[in-house]
Amino acid sequence: MAYLLKGVSILGAAPTDLAIVDGVISDKAPDDAQVIDATGLVALPGLVDVHTHLREPGREDAETVETGSRAAALGGYTAVCSMANTSPVADTAGVVEQVWRLGREAGLVDVQPIGAVTIGLAGKQLAELGAMADSAANVRIFSDDGFCVADPRLMRRALEYVKAFDGVIAQHAEEPRLTEGAQMHEGEVSTRLGLTGWPAVAEEAIIARDVLLAEHVGSRLHVCHVSTAGSVEVLRQAKARGVRVTAEVTPHHLLLTDELAAGYDPVFKVNPPLRTRNDVEALRQALLDGVIDVVATDHAPHAVQDKECEWSYARPGMLGLETALPIVLSVFGEKWDLIADRMSIAPARIAGLTGHGGDLSAGTPANITLVDPSARWVVDPAELASRSRNTPYAGMNLPGRIVATFLRGEATVLDGKAVK
Ligand code: DOR
Numbered sequence: 334m335a336y337l338l339k340g341v342s343i344l345g346a347a348p349t350d351l352a353i354v355d356g357v358i359s360d361k362a363p364d365d366a367q368v369i370d371a372t373g374l375v376a377l378p379g380l381v382d383v384h385t386h387l388r389e390p391g392r393e394d395a396e397t398v399e400t401g402s403r404a405a406a407l408g409g410y411t412a413v414c415s416m417a418n419t420s421p422v423a424d425t426a427g428v429v430e431q432v433w434r435l436g437r438e439a440g441l442v443d444v445q446p447i448g449a450v451t452i453g454l455a456g457k458q459l460a461e462l463g464a465m466a467d468s469a470a471n472v473r474i475f476s477d478d479g480f481c482v483a484d485p486r487l488m489r490r491a492l493e494y495v496k497a498f499d500g501v502i503a504q505h506a507e508e509p510r511l512t513e514g515a516q517m518h519e520g521e522v523s524t525r526l527g528l529t530g531w532p533a534v535a536e537e538a539i540i541a542r543d544v545l546l547a548e549h550v551g552s553r554l555h556v557c558h559v560s561t562a563g564s565v566e567v568l569r570q571a572k573a574r575g576v577r578v579t580a581e582v583t584p585h586h587l588l589l590t591d592e593l594a595a596g597y598d599p600v601f602k603v604n605p606p607l608r609t610r611n612d613v614e615a616l617r618q619a620l621l622d623g624v625i626d627v628v629a630t631d632h633a634p635h636a637v638q639d640k641e642c643e644w645s646y647a648r649p650g651m652l653g654l655e656t657a658l659p660i661v662l663s664v665f666g667e668k669w670d671l672i673a674d675r676m677s678i679a680p681a682r683i684a685g686l687t688g689h690g691g692d693l694s695a696g697t698p699a700n701i702t703l704v705d706p707s708a709r710w711v712v713d714p715a716e717l718a719s720r721s722r723n724t725p726y727a728g729m730n731l732p733g734r735i736v737a738t739f740l741r742g743e744a745t746v747l748d749g750k751a752v753k
């Protein structure tokens with residue numbers, strides 16, 4: 334199917350027509366192209382998420398590759414990198430190929446598996462990084478996310494190993510000895526509530542160590558879900574020295590604060606935890622400055638029984654895919670060049686996903702998301718495509734509706750609805 338997006342604004346520029354023919358962007362549409370009235374709509378390169386939990390294999394009651402892919406497409410994504418903390422863990426070529434194949438079968442977004450750094454995420458022995466890299470899944474990002482690669486020697490070896498094929502280690506920065514029993518951000522609110530705190534320094538200490546290791550080895554480090562003002566300063570200095578480090582921030586850390594824990598609603602429990610207003614301000618500025626490279630969702634679906642229970646028993650994590658762009662729009666406004674860079678171009682570059690994060694010029698793959706910035710909507714957990722319901726934004730009125738998403742020229746979302 335060919336499409337003609339009539340009167341579309343590309344990244345906020347003056348209205349124009351954009352044609353999609355044979356999977357690529359074209360100057361000219363054939364006569365039988367489906368015409369979409371795109372007046373008032375903005376075209377962006379399809380969004381790319383470097384941090385998504387799809388839960389398959391193992392917790393298909395919380396999400397599957399297919400339901401997560403549908404949530405992603407509805408959120409404007411054309412590619413997602415799926416985290417390795419599945420059951421079994423994605424620590425072998427077999428498991429990453431399985432996830433990759435399930436993604437292809439669903440056909441809604443490109444699912445790029447992330448491989449585990451250590452066997453079983455246990456932090457003891459390196460997984461078969463080379464076999465995962467050489468597999469059909471072509472893994473380039475490795476992460477024990479959910480856990481920190483706390484052992485500095487293992488971290489060094491992992492960085493050395495992936496250097497050979499320009500891979501990257503994505504670190505969940507949490508010094509485990511400093512966060513034993515932690516339930517929320519360590520600060521005034523945790524003191525008041527009597528909950529064990531997760532101190533900012535537990536994140537900052539690992540990032541500081543890892544940028545030094547990455548510098549020593551000369552390999553690429555990516556820092557997952559940066560959450561504190563102090564982490565931003567460590568990253569700023571490392572980047573100024575030329576260390577090959579990139580970093581992500583989640584939509585929830587750009588908007589929400591630790592005050593939300595005061596109601597003991599576990600929907601606000603997440604790891605790393607929601608921080609203070611000061612941290613939120615620093616993270617916003619860091620994203621604007623480019624010290625933080627990308628927005629990543631850390632989409633973390635959880636089944637009702639794992640989430641709607643007492644705070645201390647609830648699993649950490651929040652849904653993110655279907656609300657990411659609206660949250661970013663509500664925080665930063667219609668800064669389309671920023672949004673395209675931080676949510677598509679830079680994440681595609683970090684993940685090595687050629688074909689994504691393009692400039693929407695003629696001849697490039699038609700991975701596109703079409704947004705109505707003027708449409709507002711109220712988040713209703715029951716209406717989300719994710720199999721889980723743990724959104725912290727329930728009842729919020731957000732700007733920005735995804736009208737259509739195209740994956741290599743095929744519509745995955747049209748009129749705000751998933752095509753399959
Ligand atoms: O909140 C989180 N949830 N943080 C993590 O690091 C893991 C994730 C999950 O898998 O649920």
Ligand code: ZN
Pocket residue numbers: 478479480505557558604605
């Ligand atoms: Zn994590």
